[in-house]
Amino acid sequence: MKVAVVTFPGSNCDYDLYKAVQQVGGNPTFVWHRERGLTEYDAVMLPGGFSYGDYLRGGAIARMSPVMEDVVTYANAGGPVLGICNGFQILCEAGLLPGALMKNRSLRFRSHPVHLRVERNDTMFTSAYEKGDLLSIPIAHGEGNFEADKETLQRIEGEGHVVFRYVDPSGEATDAANPNGSWHNIAGLVNERGNVLGMMPHPERATEELLGSTDGLGLFDSLVHALSATA
């Protein structure tokens, strides 16, 4: 699995992502935001961080980078694209995913493990999980409050685009378990076609026992499995 880890000025989870891809036997390459051409890759990943210092809006300036034109083309051709944290914000800004990520309702930067419930295991990113699985994966963001207009929100739920939800330890999507105010506790969602996933939690930070959890590995394993099945 050849993976492009796209880096922007201010990306800071790029090495974690690189390592996570290596851990499942993948072959990652850093692709700088000014570089062009992604066709040789089996998957494209946008890491977390604070691209361009979050100026204007998180992800707004990164979205205008030369490489993003290729990311959009790649995604529209059906290529798997994963955006984590700031990567999720960039995907929303680029229009590859609906909605926007606003400031956490608490106004606090939240950095701690959360419980996630797997809502779908029929995507290329989640086949290694069972539907309803509870995962412990860290978040680290100040702007993760997922918001969209009413019609879009209804469509996201109606068509089942939600992949991960913030839940309490018993698996309930309660308000207290919602770290940022996201609508319906949405932590991650896919586009209509299912080839673009954006999520605020960091699966790449939950890939070794030393880090406190290995629950994030399933996401990378799922991609390896999906890509070897189509190869």
Added chain:
Amino acid sequence: MSQIHLEIRIKPRPGLLNPEGKAIHHALQSLGWDGVDDARVGKVVYLDLDAPSESDAIEAAHAMCRKFLANPVTEDFEVSVVGKTADA
């Protein structure tokens, strides 16, 4: 061509949670400003733009807002001309 000075106000859409505004609202109340019913925080971008006319400058600013400066999901925008420098 002259240089048109624009003020672009990017405003959080009413009804959406604006936590910064809420924090400021609470702070104002605790300072004794009881009459403050609400506060919302947006952004202002000051732009100096070479354009043949004011209306051309405004049109360009609107295009910039739609494509980049404002997020259509969460923000509205307003553009005003605040000055003009004629070319020497």
